[in-house]
Amino acid sequence: MDPVIVVGAGPVGLTLALALARQEVPTIVLDEGPGKEESRPARTVVLREDTAALLERLTGVPLAREGSQWAAWRSVRRKQVMREVTFGDDEPAPLHIAQHVLTGALREALAAERLVQIAVDSRLDSVEQEASGVTAHTRGPQGTWWRGSHLVGCDGPRSTVRKLLDIRFPGRTAVERHAVATLRAELPWPDEALLHRMPPWRTSGPSAGEVTARPLPDDVWRLDWLLPPGKDLVTPEVLLARVRETLAGWSGGSTPPYELLDTGVHTxxxxxxxxxxxxxxFLAGDAAHLLGALGTQGLDEGLRDAGNLAWKLALAWHHGPHDALLDSYQAERRGSVAARLRAADQVLPLLRGGGGLRAYVPGTARGHDALLTDGHLGRGALGAPGVYDVSPLAPRHLEAEVPVGTAPGAQVTDVRVTAEDGSFVRLRDRLGRGALLVVLIAPGTGVWDRKHWVSAGIMPRLAAAVAALPHRAELLVAESYPGAAAHTVLLVRPDGHLVTALSGVRPADLYAAAEATLGGPAPVEAEAEATAGSAAQ
Incomplete structure (x- = not known):
C-alpha cells in the first residue's frame, strides 16, 4: 500500500503526518522550504485545552513548559473592568505558544518517526489521481514524482493543491487588520491576558480602539492593536509610538523598560x-478555510481538521475504501467551520459598526465584551469547538441511548480511567490510536484491584460485546463521568468525540452505533481484496 502524501510542512501538515504514523500509516511530507522553521516571535498561536492535549500526545513534549497557560483573562473598557475569568479545573486555560516553537516540537518528533519521510525543497507542480492512487509531481532541486494512496493539501491560504483541483475559495478579504509587536517587559499583571477596549490614551495615529496583551514565557508579551478599516501603512514610527503609549498607559504614566523582539501586521x-x-x-487547515476575526484562532481549527481526518484515512488505508467515512470529513469539519464563520459575520457589524444609538443602550458594552471573550477563549458560537450532532456518522434510533454531560458529537470530558492492563490513565491519553473507546461508568472500581471486578457483574458481557464490534475497540472503566449514572456505557471515536451513551450493556445498540461511526457496513469487495492481499503476503 502506498503512503499518504501530505503537501505542506506547517503545523497542520506535520500534525497530520504524525497522527497517521501513530496509527501505522506511512506518509511523505512535501516541504517546499529547507526543512527549518524561521524564528518569528510575532507569530504565535492560542490553542484550546483539547488541541494542546492532541499535540502533547503526539510529540511527547509538555507544551505548557514551552508556552504560557494564562492565570486569568480580563476585559477592560476605558478604565473599567468589564469581565474577569480565572482559570482552573472548571475553566481550563488556553495555551499561548510561539508557532516556531510548536513546529519545532513537531519536527523533532517526526525526525524519530520511521514511517514519515520529509522531502525538503519539494514544491508541488501537478497531481494525477485514478482509482488506485495519487501521483504528485514536484519541481525544484529535489524535483521528482511521488506515488501515494491519498493526498492531503495542508499548503496554506495560497494552496497549490486547491488550485490544481479548481476548487473555489470564496469569502471576504481583510475582515480585520492588526498591528502586532512582541516585546519583553514587566507588565502590572504577570501571566494574565488582557483585552483593552477604548483605552483612554489613544493619541498616536489612527484611533487604536482595541489592544490585546497575551503573555508568553520569560516576560515576553504579544500585543495586538486593532487597526481602522482601510490600507493605511503602519510605519515603524507609528508602531513604536503605540508601544510606548500603551505600556505607559498600563504602567501609570511612564513607559517602563522594554525590549522589542518582533513586529508585523496581521490581516x-x-x-x-x-x-x-x-x-x-483532501484539503485541511488554511488551504480549506481562513478565519480569525474577533479573537478566534484559525490554527486551532486546522488541528481539528488533522485529528478528524487522521483516523478516517488510517482506517481506509488499513481496511480498504470507506467512502462514507471519508466523505464525513467534509461534512463534519466544513460544517463546523462554516458555523463559526456565520457567527462571526453576524457579530462583526455589531462590534465594529461604530457608535450611533448602540453606544447608549444599557448593557451593550457588556454584551460586546462577552462576545469578544468567547472568541478569545474558545467559547460560545464564536469560539467553541464544533459538535458533530448532525454528522452522517451519527447513529440513529438507539433505544438504550441516555443523556450525559456531553452531547453526542461533542468532545468528551477528560476523566481518569482504568485501562485493560489495570493502569490508571487519562481518557485523552487513549485517543488517536485508531481504536474506538468503550467506557463503562462503574463507581467504586478505583479503590479495588482490577482482578476483583474484571470478571464480576456486567463486565464479562460488556467485554464480549466489545470484542464483537466491527472495529478494534478498547474497553476502559471510569469511576464517574459528568451527568452519567452507574453502568452507563460511552462509545467514543478515536478523535475523542462522543458517539453515544447507553444505559447498561446493550450489545445490539453498541454494535449499531459502532457500525454507524465507521460509515456503515464495510464494503464486502474491499474486505475480500484486503484478505486476499494479506494471504498473498
Whole structure:
C-alpha cells in the first residue's frame, strides 16, 4: 500500500503526518522550504485545552513548559473592568505558544518517526489521481514524482493543491487588520491576558480602539492593536509610538523598560473552500478555510481538521475504501467551520459598526465584551469547538441511548480511567490510536484491584460485546463521568468525540452505533481484496 502524501510542512501538515504514523500509516511530507522553521516571535498561536492535549500526545513534549497557560483573562473598557475569568479545573486555560516553537516540537518528533519521510525543497507542480492512487509531481532541486494512496493539501491560504483541483475559495478579504509587536517587559499583571477596549490614551495615529496583551514565557508579551478599516501603512514610527503609549498607559504614566523582539501586521481573511475532498485528495487547515476575526484562532481549527481526518484515512488505508467515512470529513469539519464563520459575520457589524444609538443602550458594552471573550477563549458560537450532532456518522434510533454531560458529537470530558492492563490513565491519553473507546461508568472500581471486578457483574458481557464490534475497540472503566449514572456505557471515536451513551450493556445498540461511526457496513469487495492481499503476503 502506498503512503499518504501530505503537501505542506506547517503545523497542520506535520500534525497530520504524525497522527497517521501513530496509527501505522506511512506518509511523505512535501516541504517546499529547507526543512527549518524561521524564528518569528510575532507569530504565535492560542490553542484550546483539547488541541494542546492532541499535540502533547503526539510529540511527547509538555507544551505548557514551552508556552504560557494564562492565570486569568480580563476585559477592560476605558478604565473599567468589564469581565474577569480565572482559570482552573472548571475553566481550563488556553495555551499561548510561539508557532516556531510548536513546529519545532513537531519536527523533532517526526525526525524519530520511521514511517514519515520529509522531502525538503519539494514544491508541488501537478497531481494525477485514478482509482488506485495519487501521483504528485514536484519541481525544484529535489524535483521528482511521488506515488501515494491519498493526498492531503495542508499548503496554506495560497494552496497549490486547491488550485490544481479548481476548487473555489470564496469569502471576504481583510475582515480585520492588526498591528502586532512582541516585546519583553514587566507588565502590572504577570501571566494574565488582557483585552483593552477604548483605552483612554489613544493619541498616536489612527484611533487604536482595541489592544490585546497575551503573555508568553520569560516576560515576553504579544500585543495586538486593532487597526481602522482601510490600507493605511503602519510605519515603524507609528508602531513604536503605540508601544510606548500603551505600556505607559498600563504602567501609570511612564513607559517602563522594554525590549522589542518582533513586529508585523496581521490581516484576517474569512474564506471557505467549496469542497474539501475530490476523490483521493483532501484539503485541511488554511488551504480549506481562513478565519480569525474577533479573537478566534484559525490554527486551532486546522488541528481539528488533522485529528478528524487522521483516523478516517488510517482506517481506509488499513481496511480498504470507506467512502462514507471519508466523505464525513467534509461534512463534519466544513460544517463546523462554516458555523463559526456565520457567527462571526453576524457579530462583526455589531462590534465594529461604530457608535450611533448602540453606544447608549444599557448593557451593550457588556454584551460586546462577552462576545469578544468567547472568541478569545474558545467559547460560545464564536469560539467553541464544533459538535458533530448532525454528522452522517451519527447513529440513529438507539433505544438504550441516555443523556450525559456531553452531547453526542461533542468532545468528551477528560476523566481518569482504568485501562485493560489495570493502569490508571487519562481518557485523552487513549485517543488517536485508531481504536474506538468503550467506557463503562462503574463507581467504586478505583479503590479495588482490577482482578476483583474484571470478571464480576456486567463486565464479562460488556467485554464480549466489545470484542464483537466491527472495529478494534478498547474497553476502559471510569469511576464517574459528568451527568452519567452507574453502568452507563460511552462509545467514543478515536478523535475523542462522543458517539453515544447507553444505559447498561446493550450489545445490539453498541454494535449499531459502532457500525454507524465507521460509515456503515464495510464494503464486502474491499474486505475480500484486503484478505486476499494479506494471504498473498
Amino acid at each position: 484576517v481573511h474569512h474564506r471557505l473552500a467549496r469542497r474539501w475532498r475530490v476523490g483521493r485528495v
